[in-house]
Amino acid sequence: MVKRYAQILYDLTKNKSPEEIKKNLKKFVLFLQKNRKLNQIEEIIKKFKKIYNQKNNIIDVQIFSTEKLREQEKNNISNFLKEKYSAKEIDLISKVKPELKGGIKIKINNEDVIDKSIAKQLRKLKDKITN
Numbered sequence: 001m002v003k004r005y006a007q008i009l010y011d012l013t014k015n016k017s018p019e020e021i022k023k024n025l026k027k028f029v030l031f032l033q034k035n036r037k038l039n040q041i042e043e044i045i046k047k048f049k050k051i052y053n054q055k056n057n058i059i060d061v062q063i064f065s066t067e068k069l070r071e072q073e074k075n076n077i078s079n080f081l082k083e084k085y086s087a088k089e090i091d092l093i094s095k096v097k098p099e100l101k102g103g104i105k106i107k108i109n110n111e112d113v114i115d116k117s118i119a120k121q122l123r124k125l126k127d128k129i130t131n
Helices: 002-015 018-036 038-055 071-084 118-130
Strands: 057-067 089-096 103-106 111-115
Touching: 002 038, 018 038, 038 057, 057 071, 071 089, 071 103, 089 111
Parallel strands: 057 089
Antiparallel strands: 057 103, 103 111
16 A cells, blocks of 8 residues: 555656645645554655656665765765666665675665675685684
8 A cells, every 4th residue: 555655746746846746735635644654654655766867777776885875985986886787866875884804795776785894704604714
């Protein structure tokens, strides 16, 4: 049901003016309230974002590293991924995760795509030694 509501929300906002979007959002929220579905709004918004991104060729990217990335590094990664996945836009979030021990990990649309972290290499080495 959440996916259906997200699709409805997408349809209500697609190719609409800001005024129309505002009006439609108000009606949508009132509809959810009337049907006792406001408690699902967070999930609906997540699904809406996923639908919106798919329809508009936008990729969600999370980059994890042990140190804060410089803007130039983020731009280089963003440009590389934009070209590799033929994306119109990259929605990039960079997070510091010291537990990686070094290296980098990249998730695209919440799926691990690249894991060049030292922590992963240590796990692989441990698995080889113990097996």
